[in-house]
Amino acid sequence: MGRATVFFALLVGAALSACCGNGSDGAPGTIDGEITVFAASSLSEAFKEVGAAFEKANPGTEVTFSFAASSALAVQINEGAPADVFASADTAQMKNVVDQGNAEGSAVFTTNTPVVVVPKDGKAVATFADIAKPGIKLVLAGKDVPIGRYAREVLAKASGTGGVSPDFSDRVLANLKSEEANVRAVLAKIQLGEADAGVVYRTDIVAAAGDVRVIEIPAPYNVLAEYSIAVVPGSPNNATAAAFTAFVRSADGQAILEKYGFAAP
Amino acid sequence: MRTDRTALVTLLVLSAAFAAFFVLPFAGLAKRAIEDGKTWELARSGTAQAALWLSVWTSTVTLGPDDRFGTPVAYLLSRARFPGKAIVDAAIDLPIVLPPTVAGVALLTAFGRRGLVGEPIEAWTGQTFAFTTMAVIMAQVLVAAPFYVRAARSGFDSVDRRAEAVAYTLGASKTRTFFRIVLPQVRPAIMAGTVLCWARAMGELGATLIFAGNLEGTTQTMPLAIISAFEGSSLGLAGAIALSVMLLGVALGVLVVFRLVSNQETWQA
Numbered sequence: 001m002g003r004a005t006v007f008f009a010l011l012v013g014a015a016l017s018a019c020c021g022n023g024s025d026g027a028p029g030t031i032d033g034e035i036t037v038f039a040a041s042s043l044s045e046a047f048k049e050v051g052a053a054f055e056k057a058n059p060g061t062e063v064t065f066s067f068a069a070s071s072a073l074a075v076q077i078n079e080g081a082p083a084d085v086f087a088s089a090d091t092a093q094m095k096n097v098v099d100q101g102n103a104e105g106s107a108v109f110t111t112n113t114p115v116v117v118v119p120k121d122g123k124a125v126a127t128f129a130d131i132a133k134p135g136i137k138l139v140l141a142g143k144d145v146p147i148g149r150y151a152r153e154v155l156a157k158a159s160g161t162g163g164v165s166p167d168f169s170d171r172v173l174a175n176l177k178s179e180e181a182n183v184r185a186v187l188a189k190i191q192l193g194e195a196d197a198g199v200v201y202r203t204d205i206v207a208a209a210g211d212v213r214v215i216e217i218p219a220p221y222n223v224l225a226e227y228s229i230a231v232v233p234g235s236p237n238n239a240t241a242a243a244f245t246a247f248v249r250s251a252d253g254q255a256i257l258e259k260y261g262f263a264a265p
Numbered sequence: 266m267r268t269d270r271t272a273l274v275t276l277l278v279l280s281a282a283f284a285a286f287f288v289l290p291f292a293g294l295a296k297r298a299i300e301d302g303k304t305w306e307l308a309r310s311g312t313a314q315a316a317l318w319l320s321v322w323t324s325t326v327t328l329g330p331d332d333r334f335g336t337p338v339a340y341l342l343s344r345a346r347f348p349g350k351a352i353v354d355a356a357i358d359l360p361i362v363l364p365p366t367v368a369g370v371a372l373l374t375a376f377g378r379r380g381l382v383g384e385p386i387e388a389w390t391g392q393t394f395a396f397t398t399m400a401v402i403m404a405q406v407l408v409a410a411p412f413y414v415r416a417a418r419s420g421f422d423s424v425d426r427r428a429e430a431v432a433y434t435l436g437a438s439k440t441r442t443f444f445r446i447v448l449p450q451v452r453p454a455i456m457a458g459t460v461l462c463w464a465r466a467m468g469e470l471g472a473t474l475i476f477a478g479n480l481e482g483t484t485q486t487m488p489l490a491i492i493s494a495f496e497g498s499s500l501g502l503a504g505a506i507a508l509s510v511m512l513l514g515v516a517l518g519v520l521v522v523f524r525l526v527s528n529q530e531t532w533q534a
Contacts, residue, residue: 072496079502137396139478142493177396178478181496189478193378194395 031243032060035235036082038073039065040089040146040227041182042112042201046260047087053256054247061240069182070094071144077102077232084241087229087248089183089201090146094228105242106230109249110262112201114150114222116215117190117208124196128217129164131197132171139178139186139195147183150223151199158221187212201225203261226265291513297503298510307500307507315482316490317511323398323486324466327405331462335413336455342414343421358415360408368408369475376403376476400477401484405466413462420454421447453527460523467516487512 039047044067051063066073070088074096077083086103088094089112097103118125124136131138141148155169165171177195180186184207186198191211205214229248231241247253254264298304307313342354360368376383376394387393394400424447432442470488477484479493487508494505 069496075495075502137393142479142496143499145496176480178480178484179493180479181474181492189395192373194373194393194478 029239031058031240033237033240034062034064035084035237035240035244037063037065037085037087037244038077038081038083039067039085039087040070040073041067041184042089042147042204043067043087043227044184045206046203046257046262049260050248050253050256053252054244057247057252058240058243061243063244069141069145071142071146072181083232084235084237085229085231085244087227088146089225089227090149091226091228092149093144093146094230097232098230102232103230104233105245106228107245107249108226108265109229109245110227110254110257111265112203112225112227112262114147114154114199114217114225115202115205116197116217117187117200117205117212118197118215119190119193120211120213122193122196122213125215128158128215128221129168131175132164132168134171134175136175137177137194137196138172138175139180139189139198140176141183141186141199142179142181145180145182146225147186147200148179150225153223154199154217154221157223158218163221206260227262294506294509294513297506301503301506303503304507304510307504308511310500310504312481312485312490312500313504313508313511316485316487316508317515319398319401319482319485320467320487320512321515323401323405324463326402327409327466328459328463330406331410331413332455332459335410335458335462336417339414339417340421342418358411361411365404365408365469365471365473366475369404369472372400372404372407372472372476376400395476396478396480396484398477398483401473401486404472404476405469408469408472409462409465412465413458416458416461417451417455420451420458423454424450456523456527460520463519464516467512 037047037051044065047065047067051065054063055061066083068076070090070093073081073083073086074088074093077086077097078100086094086097087109088097091106091108094103094106098106116125116128116131124133125131130136140151143149143152152169155172158164159166159169178189180189183200183204187200187204187208189195190198190200191208197215199217202214205212229245231238231245235241248257258264338357342350342357373380373383373395375381376386378384378387378393378395383394394403428446428450429442432446437445467486468488469486470492473484473486474489474492479485479489481490485493490500491505491508491512494500494508495502500508
Protein backbone atom coordinates (compact mmCIF):
# COMPACT_ATOMS: atom_id res chain seq x y z
CA MET A 1 0.00 0.00 0.00
CA GLY A 2 1.53 3.27 -1.14
CA ARG A 3 1.98 6.21 1.14
CA ALA A 4 -0.48 8.20 -0.93
CA THR A 5 -3.19 5.63 -0.27
CA VAL A 6 -2.61 5.88 3.45
CA PHE A 7 -2.81 9.64 3.13
CA PHE A 8 -6.02 9.35 1.15
CA ALA A 9 -7.55 7.00 3.70
CA LEU A 10 -6.66 9.45 6.44
CA LEU A 11 -8.16 12.29 4.45
CA VAL A 12 -11.46 10.49 3.94
CA GLY A 13 -11.54 9.52 7.59
CA ALA A 14 -10.97 13.09 8.64
CA ALA A 15 -13.64 14.36 6.27
CA LEU A 16 -16.18 11.86 7.57
CA SER A 17 -15.55 12.63 11.19
CA ALA A 18 -15.69 16.36 10.47
CA CYS A 19 -18.90 16.34 8.49
CA CYS A 20 -21.02 14.03 10.52
CA GLY A 21 -20.22 15.11 14.05
CA ASN A 22 -23.27 14.83 16.24
CA GLY A 23 -22.95 16.81 19.47
CA SER A 24 -24.43 15.64 22.71
CA ASP A 25 -28.11 16.25 22.09
CA GLY A 26 -30.06 15.02 25.04
CA ALA A 27 -32.55 12.22 24.77
CA PRO A 28 -35.99 13.38 23.58
CA GLY A 29 -38.04 14.94 26.35
CA THR A 30 -35.22 15.66 28.75
CA ILE A 31 -33.83 19.13 29.29
CA ASP A 32 -30.13 18.84 28.58
CA GLY A 33 -27.72 19.02 25.67
CA GLU A 34 -26.96 21.80 23.26
CA ILE A 35 -29.33 24.24 21.60
CA THR A 36 -28.64 26.98 19.10
CA VAL A 37 -30.60 30.19 19.47
CA PHE A 38 -30.90 32.53 16.46
CA ALA A 39 -31.58 35.95 17.96
CA ALA A 40 -31.90 39.55 16.80
CA SER A 41 -28.69 41.63 17.06
CA SER A 42 -30.29 43.92 19.62
CA LEU A 43 -30.64 40.97 22.01
CA SER A 44 -26.86 40.31 22.01
CA GLU A 45 -26.00 41.33 25.58
CA ALA A 46 -29.31 40.48 27.27
CA PHE A 47 -29.62 37.01 25.71
CA LYS A 48 -26.04 36.06 26.61
CA GLU A 49 -26.97 36.65 30.24
CA VAL A 50 -30.32 34.86 29.83
CA GLY A 51 -28.43 31.92 28.29
CA ALA A 52 -25.99 31.76 31.19
CA ALA A 53 -28.86 31.87 33.71
CA PHE A 54 -30.70 29.11 31.81
CA GLU A 55 -27.59 26.90 31.77
CA LYS A 56 -27.19 27.47 35.49
CA ALA A 57 -30.82 26.59 36.19
CA ASN A 58 -30.62 23.50 33.94
CA PRO A 59 -27.30 21.73 34.44
CA GLY A 60 -26.19 19.78 31.40
CA THR A 61 -27.55 22.31 28.93
CA GLU A 62 -25.48 24.47 26.64
CA VAL A 63 -26.89 27.45 24.76
CA THR A 64 -25.04 28.88 21.78
CA PHE A 65 -26.19 32.04 19.99
CA SER A 66 -26.12 33.36 16.48
CA PHE A 67 -26.88 37.07 16.49
CA ALA A 68 -27.77 38.90 13.27
CA ALA A 69 -30.55 40.94 11.75
CA SER A 70 -33.86 39.08 12.23
CA SER A 71 -34.39 39.33 8.47
CA ALA A 72 -31.07 37.56 7.82
CA LEU A 73 -31.83 34.91 10.45
CA ALA A 74 -35.28 34.30 8.93
CA VAL A 75 -33.68 33.61 5.53
CA GLN A 76 -31.15 31.27 7.11
CA ILE A 77 -33.77 29.31 9.05
CA ASN A 78 -35.98 29.00 5.98
CA GLU A 79 -32.91 27.67 4.14
CA GLY A 80 -32.52 24.96 6.77
CA ALA A 81 -29.95 26.46 9.14
CA PRO A 82 -29.71 24.35 12.31
CA ALA A 83 -31.55 26.67 14.70
CA ASP A 84 -33.52 25.37 17.68
CA VAL A 85 -35.02 28.70 18.73
CA PHE A 86 -35.72 31.91 16.78
CA ALA A 87 -36.05 35.24 18.56
CA SER A 88 -37.06 38.02 16.15
CA ALA A 89 -37.09 41.77 16.77
CA ASP A 90 -40.44 42.01 15.06
CA THR A 91 -43.46 39.90 14.31
CA ALA A 92 -43.13 40.30 10.52
CA GLN A 93 -39.91 38.28 10.21
CA MET A 94 -41.31 35.71 12.64
CA LYS A 95 -44.34 35.38 10.39
CA ASN A 96 -42.02 34.72 7.41
CA VAL A 97 -40.61 31.74 9.24
CA VAL A 98 -43.90 30.51 10.76
CA ASP A 99 -45.61 30.70 7.35
CA GLN A 100 -43.02 28.31 5.93
CA GLY A 101 -43.59 25.93 8.82
CA ASN A 102 -40.16 26.59 10.29
CA ALA A 103 -41.27 28.00 13.64
CA GLU A 104 -44.21 27.24 15.88
CA GLY A 105 -45.88 28.58 19.01
CA SER A 106 -44.55 32.10 18.51
CA ALA A 107 -45.25 34.60 21.26
CA VAL A 108 -44.31 38.21 21.93
CA PHE A 109 -41.86 38.13 24.85
CA THR A 110 -40.54 41.67 25.20
CA THR A 111 -40.72 45.16 23.72
CA ASN A 112 -38.30 47.90 22.82
CA THR A 113 -38.41 51.51 21.60
CA PRO A 114 -36.66 53.09 18.61
CA VAL A 115 -34.60 56.21 19.33
CA VAL A 116 -32.43 58.56 17.29
CA VAL A 117 -28.73 58.38 18.14
CA VAL A 118 -26.07 60.96 17.31
CA PRO A 119 -22.31 60.98 18.00
CA LYS A 120 -21.50 62.19 21.50
CA ASP A 121 -19.92 65.40 20.21
CA GLY A 122 -22.19 65.70 17.17
CA LYS A 123 -23.66 69.15 16.66
CA ALA A 124 -25.50 68.61 13.39
CA VAL A 125 -28.62 67.08 14.95
CA ALA A 126 -30.12 68.42 18.16
CA THR A 127 -33.81 67.56 17.79
CA PHE A 128 -35.83 64.86 16.09
CA ALA A 129 -36.92 67.29 13.35
CA ASP A 130 -33.24 68.09 12.60
CA ILE A 131 -32.76 64.76 10.83
CA ALA A 132 -34.59 66.30 7.87
CA LYS A 133 -32.11 69.21 7.57
CA PRO A 134 -30.30 69.17 4.22
CA GLY A 135 -26.75 67.81 4.39
CA ILE A 136 -27.27 65.56 7.41
CA LYS A 137 -25.62 62.16 7.00
CA LEU A 138 -28.22 59.63 8.10
CA VAL A 139 -27.83 55.86 8.34
CA LEU A 140 -30.67 53.39 8.80
CA ALA A 141 -30.84 49.62 8.73
CA GLY A 142 -32.17 48.02 5.53
CA LYS A 143 -35.91 48.16 4.80
CA ASP A 144 -36.52 44.57 5.89
CA VAL A 145 -34.33 44.62 8.97
CA PRO A 146 -36.83 45.21 11.82
CA ILE A 147 -35.24 48.45 13.08
CA GLY A 148 -35.02 49.72 9.51
CA ARG A 149 -38.71 49.03 9.03
CA TYR A 150 -39.65 50.62 12.37
CA ALA A 151 -37.61 53.72 11.47
CA ARG A 152 -39.49 54.08 8.19
CA GLU A 153 -42.80 53.63 10.05
CA VAL A 154 -41.78 56.46 12.38
CA LEU A 155 -40.98 58.68 9.37
CA ALA A 156 -44.35 57.86 7.80
CA LYS A 157 -46.17 58.76 11.01
CA ALA A 158 -44.23 62.02 11.31
CA SER A 159 -45.33 62.85 7.76
CA GLY A 160 -49.01 62.19 8.44
CA THR A 161 -51.67 64.48 9.81
CA GLY A 162 -50.43 66.26 12.94
CA GLY A 163 -46.89 65.24 12.05
CA VAL A 164 -43.78 67.37 11.51
CA SER A 165 -44.57 68.05 7.85
CA PRO A 166 -46.09 66.14 4.94
CA ASP A 167 -42.72 65.87 3.16
CA PHE A 168 -40.80 64.95 6.33
CA SER A 169 -40.18 61.34 5.33
CA ASP A 170 -38.99 62.33 1.84
CA ARG A 171 -36.64 64.94 3.21
CA VAL A 172 -35.19 62.56 5.81
CA LEU A 173 -34.73 59.74 3.30
CA ALA A 174 -32.94 62.18 0.98
CA ASN A 175 -30.28 62.32 3.71
CA LEU A 176 -29.92 58.53 3.81
CA LYS A 177 -26.29 57.64 3.18
CA SER A 178 -26.22 53.92 3.92
CA GLU A 179 -28.52 50.99 4.57
CA GLU A 180 -26.80 48.84 7.15
CA ALA A 181 -27.15 45.10 7.66
CA ASN A 182 -28.32 45.25 11.25
CA VAL A 183 -28.94 47.63 14.14
CA ARG A 184 -25.44 47.25 15.56
CA ALA A 185 -23.87 48.25 12.25
CA VAL A 186 -25.97 51.45 12.37
CA LEU A 187 -24.76 52.07 15.91
CA ALA A 188 -21.12 51.53 14.87
CA LYS A 189 -21.38 54.18 12.12
CA ILE A 190 -22.60 56.67 14.76
CA GLN A 191 -19.99 55.64 17.33
CA LEU A 192 -17.29 56.23 14.71
CA GLY A 193 -18.75 59.64 13.97
CA GLU A 194 -19.04 58.81 10.25
CA ALA A 195 -22.77 59.52 10.22
CA ASP A 196 -24.61 62.38 11.95
CA ALA A 197 -27.68 60.41 13.00
CA GLY A 198 -29.18 56.94 12.97
CA VAL A 199 -32.14 55.05 14.38
CA VAL A 200 -31.51 52.19 16.81
CA TYR A 201 -33.28 50.69 19.83
CA ARG A 202 -33.03 52.34 23.20
CA THR A 203 -31.42 49.15 24.57
CA ASP A 204 -28.56 49.29 22.04
CA ILE A 205 -27.01 52.30 23.78
CA VAL A 206 -25.55 49.89 26.35
CA ALA A 207 -23.26 48.57 23.60
CA ALA A 208 -21.98 52.06 22.75
CA ALA A 209 -21.38 53.22 26.29
CA GLY A 210 -20.64 56.93 26.23
CA ASP A 211 -19.95 57.29 22.50
CA VAL A 212 -23.44 58.33 21.49
CA ARG A 213 -26.25 60.61 22.61
CA VAL A 214 -29.94 59.73 22.46
CA ILE A 215 -32.57 61.99 20.95
CA GLU A 216 -36.06 60.81 21.76
CA ILE A 217 -38.56 60.27 18.99
CA PRO A 218 -41.70 62.22 20.02
CA ALA A 219 -44.22 59.72 21.39
CA PRO A 220 -46.98 60.45 18.84
CA TYR A 221 -44.69 59.32 15.99
CA ASN A 222 -42.95 56.45 17.72
CA VAL A 223 -43.73 52.77 17.37
CA LEU A 224 -43.45 49.85 19.76
CA ALA A 225 -41.01 47.12 18.72
CA GLU A 226 -42.51 43.75 19.64
CA TYR A 227 -40.05 40.85 19.88
CA SER A 228 -41.31 37.34 19.36
CA ILE A 229 -39.79 33.96 20.12
CA ALA A 230 -40.59 30.48 18.83
CA VAL A 231 -39.24 26.95 18.66
CA VAL A 232 -38.05 25.59 15.32
CA PRO A 233 -39.93 22.33 14.73
CA GLY A 234 -37.79 19.34 13.89
CA SER A 235 -35.11 20.58 16.26
CA PRO A 236 -33.38 17.45 17.59
CA ASN A 237 -33.52 18.99 21.02
CA ASN A 238 -37.09 20.20 21.13
CA ALA A 239 -37.58 19.84 24.88
CA THR A 240 -34.61 22.05 25.72
CA ALA A 241 -35.62 24.56 23.04
CA ALA A 242 -39.12 24.77 24.53
CA ALA A 243 -37.66 25.08 28.03
CA PHE A 244 -35.45 27.96 26.85
CA THR A 245 -38.37 29.91 25.36
CA ALA A 246 -40.33 29.32 28.57
CA PHE A 247 -37.37 30.57 30.60
CA VAL A 248 -37.15 33.74 28.50
CA ARG A 249 -40.80 34.44 29.26
CA SER A 250 -40.51 33.50 32.95
CA ALA A 251 -40.05 36.05 35.75
CA ASP A 252 -36.30 35.27 35.84
CA GLY A 253 -35.86 35.79 32.11
CA GLN A 254 -37.98 38.95 32.09
CA ALA A 255 -35.96 40.41 34.98
CA ILE A 256 -32.74 40.06 32.95
CA LEU A 257 -34.35 41.62 29.87
CA GLU A 258 -35.63 44.53 31.97
CA LYS A 259 -32.14 45.05 33.36
CA TYR A 260 -30.99 45.70 29.79
CA GLY A 261 -33.79 48.18 29.19
CA PHE A 262 -36.37 45.96 27.50
CA ALA A 263 -39.98 46.30 28.64
CA ALA A 264 -42.57 43.62 29.38
CA PRO A 265 -44.97 42.95 26.49
CA MET B 266 4.21 -0.92 -11.74
CA ARG B 267 1.72 -1.60 -9.02
CA THR B 268 2.88 1.42 -7.06
CA ASP B 269 2.57 3.53 -10.19
CA ARG B 270 -0.99 2.48 -10.72
CA THR B 271 -1.88 3.10 -7.06
CA ALA B 272 -0.36 6.54 -7.34
CA LEU B 273 -2.31 7.28 -10.50
CA VAL B 274 -5.60 6.09 -9.03
CA THR B 275 -4.99 8.14 -5.90
CA LEU B 276 -4.21 11.17 -8.01
CA LEU B 277 -7.40 10.77 -10.01
CA VAL B 278 -9.60 10.14 -6.98
CA LEU B 279 -8.22 13.15 -5.14
CA SER B 280 -8.58 15.36 -8.22
CA ALA B 281 -12.14 14.16 -8.73
CA ALA B 282 -13.00 14.86 -5.10
CA PHE B 283 -11.54 18.34 -5.40
CA ALA B 284 -13.29 18.98 -8.70
CA ALA B 285 -16.62 17.85 -7.25
CA PHE B 286 -16.19 20.12 -4.26
CA PHE B 287 -15.31 22.97 -6.57
CA VAL B 288 -18.12 22.45 -9.05
CA LEU B 289 -20.99 21.54 -6.72
CA PRO B 290 -21.58 25.03 -5.27
CA PHE B 291 -21.80 26.50 -8.76
CA ALA B 292 -24.05 23.68 -9.86
CA GLY B 293 -26.32 24.39 -6.89
CA LEU B 294 -26.41 28.07 -7.76
CA ALA B 295 -27.19 27.37 -11.39
CA LYS B 296 -29.93 24.88 -10.49
CA ARG B 297 -31.65 27.33 -8.18
CA ALA B 298 -31.31 30.15 -10.67
CA ILE B 299 -32.87 28.05 -13.42
CA GLU B 300 -35.66 26.63 -11.25
CA ASP B 301 -36.58 30.00 -9.84
CA GLY B 302 -38.76 31.60 -12.49
CA LYS B 303 -37.92 35.15 -11.43
CA THR B 304 -34.14 35.05 -12.01
CA TRP B 305 -34.22 36.91 -15.31
CA GLU B 306 -36.65 39.49 -14.01
CA LEU B 307 -34.56 40.02 -10.84
CA ALA B 308 -31.35 40.29 -12.84
CA ARG B 309 -32.95 43.12 -14.82
CA SER B 310 -34.22 44.95 -11.74
CA GLY B 311 -32.97 48.45 -11.09
CA THR B 312 -31.07 47.38 -7.99
CA ALA B 313 -29.21 44.63 -9.85
CA GLN B 314 -28.40 46.80 -12.85
CA ALA B 315 -27.19 49.70 -10.69
CA ALA B 316 -25.00 47.37 -8.64
CA LEU B 317 -23.48 45.67 -11.70
CA TRP B 318 -22.73 48.97 -13.39
CA LEU B 319 -21.18 50.40 -10.20
CA SER B 320 -19.06 47.27 -9.72
CA VAL B 321 -17.80 47.24 -13.29
CA TRP B 322 -16.85 50.88 -13.48
CA THR B 323 -15.33 51.20 -10.00
CA SER B 324 -13.27 48.03 -10.54
CA THR B 325 -12.02 49.44 -13.82
CA VAL B 326 -11.15 52.78 -12.23
CA THR B 327 -9.31 50.86 -9.50
CA LEU B 328 -6.85 49.66 -12.14
CA GLY B 329 -5.63 53.24 -12.71
CA PRO B 330 -3.91 53.83 -9.38
CA ASP B 331 -2.96 50.18 -8.89
CA ASP B 332 -1.19 50.01 -12.26
CA ARG B 333 0.29 53.49 -12.15
CA PHE B 334 1.71 53.30 -8.64
CA GLY B 335 2.05 49.53 -8.44
CA THR B 336 4.39 49.18 -11.41
CA PRO B 337 7.21 51.34 -9.97
CA VAL B 338 6.82 49.54 -6.64
CA ALA B 339 7.02 46.16 -8.35
CA TYR B 340 10.09 47.33 -10.29
CA LEU B 341 11.82 48.56 -7.12
CA LEU B 342 11.01 45.37 -5.24
CA SER B 343 12.45 43.34 -8.09
CA ARG B 344 15.62 45.40 -8.68
CA ALA B 345 16.53 47.50 -5.68
CA ARG B 346 18.28 46.23 -2.58
CA PHE B 347 17.61 48.19 0.54
CA PRO B 348 17.44 47.51 4.27
CA GLY B 349 14.07 46.25 5.44
CA LYS B 350 13.06 45.07 1.97
CA ALA B 351 11.67 41.85 3.41
CA ILE B 352 9.37 43.89 5.63
CA VAL B 353 8.15 46.05 2.75
CA ASP B 354 7.59 42.88 0.73
CA ALA B 355 5.49 41.35 3.49
CA ALA B 356 3.59 44.60 4.14
CA ILE B 357 2.44 44.78 0.52
CA ASP B 358 0.98 41.29 0.82
CA LEU B 359 -0.91 42.22 4.00
CA PRO B 360 -4.25 42.97 2.30
CA ILE B 361 -4.18 39.43 0.85
CA VAL B 362 -3.93 37.71 4.21
CA LEU B 363 -5.94 40.09 6.38
CA PRO B 364 -9.72 39.87 6.33
CA PRO B 365 -11.07 42.75 4.22
CA THR B 366 -13.02 43.93 7.26
CA VAL B 367 -9.65 44.79 8.82
CA ALA B 368 -8.82 46.80 5.72
CA GLY B 369 -12.15 48.61 6.15
CA VAL B 370 -11.50 49.47 9.78
CA ALA B 371 -7.95 50.54 8.89
CA LEU B 372 -9.26 52.83 6.14
CA LEU B 373 -11.67 54.39 8.66
CA THR B 374 -8.85 55.09 11.11
CA ALA B 375 -6.95 56.88 8.33
CA PHE B 376 -9.64 58.49 6.16
CA GLY B 377 -12.70 58.44 8.44
CA ARG B 378 -14.09 61.67 9.87
CA ARG B 379 -11.97 61.10 12.96
CA GLY B 380 -9.10 59.49 11.09
CA LEU B 381 -5.45 60.50 10.82
CA VAL B 382 -5.92 62.46 7.60
CA GLY B 383 -9.71 62.29 7.29
CA GLU B 384 -10.21 64.79 10.11
CA PRO B 385 -7.83 67.50 8.78
CA ILE B 386 -9.18 66.99 5.26
CA GLU B 387 -12.74 67.58 6.44
CA ALA B 388 -11.63 70.63 8.43
CA TRP B 389 -9.91 72.19 5.39
CA THR B 390 -12.17 71.18 2.56
CA GLY B 391 -15.39 69.94 4.11
CA GLN B 392 -14.92 66.74 2.14
CA THR B 393 -15.59 63.37 3.79
CA PHE B 394 -14.99 59.94 2.25
CA ALA B 395 -17.44 57.58 3.96
CA PHE B 396 -20.65 56.92 2.00
CA THR B 397 -19.12 58.10 -1.30
CA THR B 398 -18.21 56.17 -4.44
CA MET B 399 -14.69 57.47 -3.84
CA ALA B 400 -14.59 55.35 -0.67
CA VAL B 401 -15.62 52.28 -2.70
CA ILE B 402 -12.69 52.86 -5.05
CA MET B 403 -10.27 53.48 -2.18
CA ALA B 404 -11.27 50.19 -0.54
CA GLN B 405 -10.84 48.34 -3.83
CA VAL B 406 -7.46 49.95 -4.56
CA LEU B 407 -6.20 48.85 -1.16
CA VAL B 408 -7.35 45.23 -1.22
CA ALA B 409 -6.58 44.63 -4.90
CA ALA B 410 -3.14 46.30 -5.09
CA PRO B 411 -1.09 43.34 -3.81
CA PHE B 412 -2.44 41.09 -6.56
CA TYR B 413 -1.14 43.50 -9.18
CA VAL B 414 2.19 44.22 -7.50
CA ARG B 415 2.95 40.52 -6.98
CA ALA B 416 2.27 39.61 -10.59
CA ALA B 417 4.18 42.59 -11.99
CA ARG B 418 7.08 41.90 -9.68
CA SER B 419 7.45 38.31 -10.80
CA GLY B 420 7.39 39.69 -14.34
CA PHE B 421 10.32 42.00 -13.61
CA ASP B 422 12.09 39.12 -11.86
CA SER B 423 12.03 37.03 -15.02
CA VAL B 424 13.28 39.73 -17.41
CA ASP B 425 16.30 38.70 -19.44
CA ARG B 426 19.03 40.91 -17.99
CA ARG B 427 21.39 40.19 -20.88
CA ALA B 428 19.14 41.96 -23.37
CA GLU B 429 19.14 44.94 -21.04
CA ALA B 430 22.93 44.88 -20.82
CA VAL B 431 23.20 44.72 -24.62
CA ALA B 432 20.88 47.73 -24.93
CA TYR B 433 23.13 49.69 -22.59
CA THR B 434 26.30 48.72 -24.50
CA LEU B 435 24.61 49.91 -27.66
CA GLY B 436 24.20 53.27 -25.99
CA ALA B 437 20.49 53.23 -25.10
CA SER B 438 19.48 55.36 -22.14
CA LYS B 439 18.00 53.83 -18.99
CA THR B 440 14.55 55.18 -19.79
CA ARG B 441 14.68 53.99 -23.40
CA THR B 442 15.89 50.56 -22.30
CA PHE B 443 13.06 50.32 -19.78
CA PHE B 444 10.34 51.14 -22.27
CA ARG B 445 11.80 49.29 -25.28
CA ILE B 446 13.41 46.23 -23.68
CA VAL B 447 12.09 45.66 -20.14
CA LEU B 448 8.43 46.63 -20.39
CA PRO B 449 7.60 44.47 -23.44
CA GLN B 450 8.93 41.43 -21.60
CA VAL B 451 6.90 42.28 -18.49
CA ARG B 452 3.70 42.95 -20.40
CA PRO B 453 2.13 39.49 -20.02
CA ALA B 454 2.76 39.57 -16.26
CA ILE B 455 1.33 43.08 -16.05
CA MET B 456 -1.74 42.00 -17.99
CA ALA B 457 -2.24 39.01 -15.71
CA GLY B 458 -1.81 41.22 -12.66
CA THR B 459 -4.30 43.70 -14.07
CA VAL B 460 -6.94 41.02 -14.52
CA LEU B 461 -6.35 39.61 -11.03
CA CYS B 462 -6.57 43.11 -9.60
CA TRP B 463 -9.80 43.81 -11.46
CA ALA B 464 -11.32 40.51 -10.37
CA ARG B 465 -10.38 41.11 -6.75
CA ALA B 466 -11.92 44.59 -6.91
CA MET B 467 -15.13 43.13 -8.38
CA GLY B 468 -15.39 40.73 -5.44
CA GLU B 469 -14.60 43.25 -2.72
CA LEU B 470 -17.14 43.25 0.11
CA GLY B 471 -15.87 43.62 3.67
CA ALA B 472 -13.81 46.78 3.42
CA THR B 473 -16.45 48.50 1.30
CA LEU B 474 -19.26 47.63 3.72
CA ILE B 475 -17.33 49.10 6.64
CA PHE B 476 -15.63 52.06 5.01
CA ALA B 477 -18.07 53.10 2.29
CA GLY B 478 -21.46 51.95 3.56
CA ASN B 479 -24.26 50.46 1.50
CA LEU B 480 -26.58 52.58 -0.63
CA GLU B 481 -28.02 51.69 -4.02
CA GLY B 482 -26.39 53.58 -6.86
CA THR B 483 -23.64 55.17 -4.75
CA THR B 484 -21.81 52.49 -2.78
CA GLN B 485 -23.82 49.30 -3.30
CA THR B 486 -21.58 47.18 -5.53
CA MET B 487 -22.60 43.66 -6.60
CA PRO B 488 -21.19 41.88 -3.53
CA LEU B 489 -23.00 44.35 -1.25
CA ALA B 490 -26.25 43.97 -3.18
CA ILE B 491 -25.91 40.19 -2.90
CA ILE B 492 -25.36 40.21 0.84
CA SER B 493 -28.19 42.74 1.31
CA ALA B 494 -30.49 40.50 -0.72
CA PHE B 495 -29.41 37.47 1.26
CA GLU B 496 -30.00 39.28 4.51
CA GLY B 497 -33.57 39.94 3.56
CA SER B 498 -33.78 43.01 1.32
CA SER B 499 -36.72 43.18 -1.04
CA LEU B 500 -34.83 41.13 -3.67
CA GLY B 501 -34.72 38.22 -1.24
CA LEU B 502 -32.84 34.97 -1.59
CA ALA B 503 -33.91 34.57 -5.21
CA GLY B 504 -32.38 38.00 -5.83
CA ALA B 505 -29.14 37.00 -4.12
CA ILE B 506 -28.96 33.98 -6.42
CA ALA B 507 -29.80 35.97 -9.54
CA LEU B 508 -27.15 38.58 -8.73
CA SER B 509 -24.58 35.90 -7.92
CA VAL B 510 -25.15 34.27 -11.29
CA MET B 511 -24.81 37.67 -13.00
CA LEU B 512 -21.53 38.38 -11.22
CA LEU B 513 -20.22 34.91 -12.04
CA GLY B 514 -21.14 35.35 -15.68
CA VAL B 515 -19.43 38.72 -16.00
CA ALA B 516 -16.31 37.55 -14.15
CA LEU B 517 -16.10 34.36 -16.19
CA GLY B 518 -16.58 36.30 -19.42
CA VAL B 519 -13.78 38.72 -18.58
CA LEU B 520 -11.39 35.91 -17.58
CA VAL B 521 -12.11 33.95 -20.74
CA VAL B 522 -11.68 36.98 -22.99
CA PHE B 523 -8.41 37.75 -21.24
CA ARG B 524 -7.16 34.19 -21.76
CA LEU B 525 -8.02 34.32 -25.42
CA VAL B 526 -6.34 37.69 -25.89
CA SER B 527 -3.20 36.74 -23.99
CA ASN B 528 -2.90 33.38 -25.80
CA GLN B 529 -3.11 35.18 -29.10
CA GLU B 530 -0.33 37.51 -28.01
CA THR B 531 1.87 34.60 -27.01
CA TRP B 532 1.44 33.07 -30.47
CA GLN B 533 2.28 36.30 -32.20
CA ALA B 534 5.40 36.85 -30.12
